């Protein structure tokens with residue numbers, strides 16, 4: 001099986017406002033995206049489930065648009081949110097006093113079946129708040145550990161609420177830093193090992209009931225103008241992530257790769273032994289950058305060929 005995840009970040013914002021969307025209306029844009037994804041046949045591949053992670057405001061029109069697609073054309077499509085709050089709504093507990101947060105139960109109520117937890121952009125935001133609160137504290141490892149503890153609470157809330165979870169890990173350019181490839185790899189292993197140990201604590205209890213997938217995204221390879229690692233370099237890290245998951249869970253978790261995943265490299269990356277799928281955001285990194293459903297279809301075709309689907 002090949003798991004494909006798409007993170008639509010804030011791609012609904014029009015170019016006129018500085019975003020990447022060619023459409024003025026976010027609602028019309030997401031309805032078109034869902035329609036085009038279905039029209040490309042991406043909901044029919046039972047062996048290639050496709051989950052779209054959307055900003056909260058787009059979930060309702062997306063779920064609605066998906067419900068209008070014939071059932072056999074949306075079998076393998078799911079809608080998820082881009083994160084959940086570390087606390088949740090509970091019967092007999094908090095009734096929903098969470099202004100501005102995204103409790104997992106609220107996300108489930110509007111139709112999400114999955115959540116992406118701990119994306120690097122969220123980890124960066126949390127780290128920034130912590131650093132600012134601590135008045136310029138620069139112990140990056142301590143801040144990163146605190147962030148992972150928050151991410152862990154979010155992962156647990158999502159799983160408890162019945163959402164499948166993609167949990168993201170990855171190293172910054174500073175964490176990879178300089179030195180020989182062996183020295184870099186040792187630092188990457190320390191960084192990812194810590195992120196996994198803390199972010200995934202207690203999640204083993206949900207295996208079997210929920211899907212739990214790890215997304216490896218080298219942060220320095222995300223977005224336009226970046227060069228993703230060569231497939232062999234990705235394999236080195238994802239093999240480590242898989243081994244670490246076996247040590248933690250007693251079984252290997254599925255691992256997907258994100259960060260500059262595109263038509264040109266999807267086949268080779270999907271063919272790697274420790275890769276079980278991909279995490280895509282932009283499909284076009286030059287010219288009119290953005291997310292184009294027909295280009296996603298090509299990336300998925302390439303990945304399926306690489307994985308032998």
Ligand SMILES: O=C(CO)COP(=O)(O)O
Nearest residue numbers: 007222223259260281282
């Ligand atoms: O952050 C990502 C997916 O969550 C990857 O982004 P790109 O595919 O745009 O590099």
